[in-house]
Amino acid sequence: MPFVEANGARIPAIGLGTWELRGRTCARIVEQALKLGYRHIDTAQIYENEREVGEGLRASGVRRHELFVTTKIWTTHFAPNDLERSTKESLAKLRLSEVDLLLLHWPNPQVPLAETLGALAHVKKLGMSRHIGVSNFTVALIEEARALCPEPLACDQVEYHPYLDQSKVLEACARHGMAVIAYSPVAKGRIKNDQRLAQIGQAYGKTAAQVCLRWLVQQNVAAIPRTSKIERLSENIAIFDFELSDDEMRQIFEMASPKGRLTDYGFAPKWD
Ligand SMILES: NC(=O)c1ccc[n+]([C@@H]2O[C@H](COP(=O)([O-])OP(=O)(O)OC[C@H]3O[C@@H](n4cnc5c(N)ncnc54)[C@H](OP(=O)(O)O)[C@@H]3O)[C@@H](O)[C@H]2O)c1
Numbered sequence: 001m002p003f004v005e006a007n008g009a010r011i012p013a014i015g016l017g018t019w020e021l022r023g024r025t026c027a028r029i030v031e032q033a034l035k036l037g038y039r040h041i042d043t044a045q046i047y048e049n050e051r052e053v054g055e056g057l058r059a060s061g062v063r064r065h066e067l068f069v070t071t072k073i074w075t076t077h078f079a080p081n082d083l084e085r086s087t088k089e090s091l092a093k094l095r096l097s098e099v100d101l102l103l104l105h106w107p108n109p110q111v112p113l114a115e116t117l118g119a120l121a122h123v124k125k126l127g128m129s130r131h132i133g134v135s136n137f138t139v140a141l142i143e144e145a146r147a148l149c150p151e152p153l154a155c156d157q158v159e160y161h162p163y164l165d166q167s168k169v170l171e172a173c174a175r176h177g178m179a180v181i182a183y184s185p186v187a188k189g190r191i192k193n194d195q196r197l198a199q200i201g202q203a204y205g206k207t208a209a210q211v212c213l214r215w216l217v218q219q220n221v222a223a224i225p226r227t228s229k230i231e232r233l234s235e236n237i238a239i240f241d242f243e244l245s246d247d248e249m250r251q252i253f254e255m256a257s258p259k260g261r262l263t264d265y266g267f268a269p270k271w272d
Helices: 023-036 050-060 080-094 111-127 139-147 167-175 185-193 194-201 207-215 231-237 246-254
Strands: 003-006 007-011 040-042 069-072 101-104 128-135 154-158 179-183
Touching: 003 179, 007 069, 007 154, 023 040, 023 050, 023 069, 023 179, 040 050, 050 069, 050 080, 069 080, 069 179, 080 101, 080 111, 101 111, 101 154, 111 128, 111 139, 128 139, 128 231, 139 154, 139 167, 154 167, 185 207, 185 231, 194 207, 194 246, 207 231, 207 246
Parallel strands: 040 069, 069 101, 101 128, 128 154, 154 179
Antiparallel strands: 003 007
16 A cells, blocks of 8 residues: 655555444444555544444554554534544544544634644644644635644645646645645546546556546545445455556546536535
């Protein structure tokens, strides 16, 4: 499994997204993913599955130091005391002494960013997370966060797939040594019906989803596809035995639109 390196973090290029995975399904999928070779698991306080993610981690038998576990702090916990308390709660649910990456889930203009970033850096210093970062931050917010945060930021986790142009965020992150972690990387499943990607994949014996994930990791982007199906766990990780040509990469870049965002989450910042 290749890694994306970012300000000291080594992030396994493919991780498992766990949004909407609940209960036994969640624990079982996490366990199976780890048994199949995944090493990076993405959860969040708001997913209400940190306990089950922790169960899956332990059931897999994979040693802690081989794992890369991310969780995200929900926006209502951005006041400094709340941030520290809720991080402790996340660790208790996961039954871990630290996570590998702790993210601010969305920007929250109601709480001064300097205070939240100060608290995030503080919990890192206390040993609750090896690395810290942000999610859903625009270029302007990345610049602001960089200037305000006393500790290096490892990433911005953002929606990214072939239908959405994220070149500005990619440039800003590269400028600051931060990784981009692509969420909704298979466009919430829509990629599987994409004719152009399927056609590119034919030459390699790969599916449209595999071509899509390969296109992301070939840009040095980490991706966290979610699936509730064991067979797709294997499919989504079998992308390291072929390489897209420059021309194929270009063809996929041409599919993007600045308006290709799939979901309006309601509390999103004003994307530039
Ligand atoms: N930071 C944030 O604000 C944020 C926002 C959204 C998501 N995320 C994270 O990113 C993860 C992934 O994003 P997402 O869940 O929105 O979307 P996604 O991973 O792009 O798509 C998930 C959907 O695609 C299907 N799928 C997965 N692999 C497939 C394949 N190989 N072929 C066909 N269909 C496939 C899954 O269905 P089946 O289950 O039927 O396979 C599921 O319905 C989340 O789980 C979460 O961890 C973060």
